[in-house]
């Protein structure tokens with residue numbers, strides 16, 4: 159059924175590209191901030207271990223940025239190849255934020271280059287630290303601008319819609335639409351959280367393998383304290399996202415929660431399966447929770463699926479992706495907060511094996527939560543590419559070459575992914591922390 163359906167193939171190719179890009183984009187947004195925090199602590203406490211953390215993280219970061227640039231460019235190319243009607247209708251409306259993302263990237267890249275080549279070149283370490291600030295700002299600004307584009311697809315505004323063409327465009331009103339505040343902050347915080355967890359997972363794996371060097375313990379402490387803060391922030395903003403959906407995209411929320419009848423005191427449904435006649439089975443119900451997520455109070459009335467035209471409802475399987483994201487979010491918050499609590503109490507050991515294993519699992523899980531969140535929000539917007547104005551099928555190409563493109567790009571991502579993994583492995587295996595500390599003449603207490 160593949161060969162003759164350019165719409166389906168375009169959707170798959172776009173998903174493969176975005177899903178792959180978002181891995182690198184996410185760490186690209188969060189890691190500069192983690193580098194900045196590590197370098198700052200290194201200066202303030204005069205602790206070379208933290209400085210070395212910043213150095214090593216920055217070195218690995220360069221490799222992932224390079225991949226992010228290639229995949230990001232692939233998206234830019236595919237947008238006009240696969241979604242020509244969408245780009246023709248909306249291209250000039252979203253042109254400003256799209257251009258700004260590339261601009262933010264150049265801003266980031268220039269300072270990253272200077273940052274990397276000026277370690278040890280300044281008399282004052284503070285001057286070197288200052289260079290990472292624009293890198294972190296540029297990275298977060300990329301996420302900001304590009305996410306406004308996605309927000310616009312969910313709540314298109316800032317134009318007149320005449321005969322299928324968007325005219326009289328106001329790019330700023332398009333950028334700052336009602337979906338922007340929650341989406342942008344949820345994406346940015348989730349990126350910080352995921353980056354902290356991935357770096358924490360690396361430290362945890364060193365501990366699990368029996369390397370008890372204090373460097374790894376400091377890395378774990380720094381990343382888990384940050385992760386605890388970001389996890390709370392992500393969950394809080396996630397709650398606001400629920401309230402946003404309730405107001406502007408109630409069909410997405412109802413589909414995610416298998417909520418059929420409009421009612422107040424609506425429960426949140428976790429897991430379960432849906433029978434042929436739309437009955438929910440084997441699910442865990444949290445009473446009132448959907449009403450509270452939607453409006454803050456149990457008596458909030460939540461619109462049910464039965465109120466909508468079935469033609470414009472998203473597929474109901476997005477339920478599982480929403481659940482997966484929320485479940486992982488709870489897990490990450492619990493693990494990181496537990497770590498912080500254990501490290502505050504004398505005599506308790508935050509570096510115990512079971513917790514280290516959970517942190518190690520939290521790295522890949524956090525990335526899975528990012529993927530689930532995007533699948534939920536993108537599939538949850540279907541059948542629309544521009545909600546209410548243009549369907550995904552209308553936006554797509556009719557070209558018959560999409561199948562070939564899908565194969566070629568998949569091979570490209572496979573090669574990029576493997577190369578990236580191999581390079582990172584070589585980079586860090588060949589130059590372990592102990593070796594680098596010795597080389598730099600830093601004494602190594604192994605507490």
Ligand code: HEB
Pocket residue numbers: 179180182183184186187222223224225226227228229230231232233234237259260263264297300301304305307345349
């Ligand atoms: Fe991105 C990069 C596009 C999504 C973040 N990106 C990039 C690039 C491009 C893009 C084109 C490259 C640049 C140059 O070349 O200059 N994106 C894009 C698109 C989209 C996206 C179109 C959708 C639609 N991103 C995204 C997201 C995020 C991002 C969602 C977040 C989260 N990016 C980013 C970053 C970067 C990029 C950060 C840089 C690189 C690195 O760092 O990695």
Ligand code: HEB
Pocket residue numbers: 337340341342344345348349351352392393394395396397399400402403410483484485486487488490524525527528529530531532534535
């Ligand atoms: Fe999330 C999305 C909620 C967690 C990532 N989120 C989303 C949404 C919601 C939510 C409602 C949708 C929105 C729209 O559509 O607009 N979350 C939530 C909550 C929580 C969460 C409540 C808590 C638990 N997330 C989370 C995490 C992560 C995430 C943890 C990762 C790490 N999300 C995400 C993403 C997305 C989402 C990426 C897509 C984008 C947007 O915002 O949309």
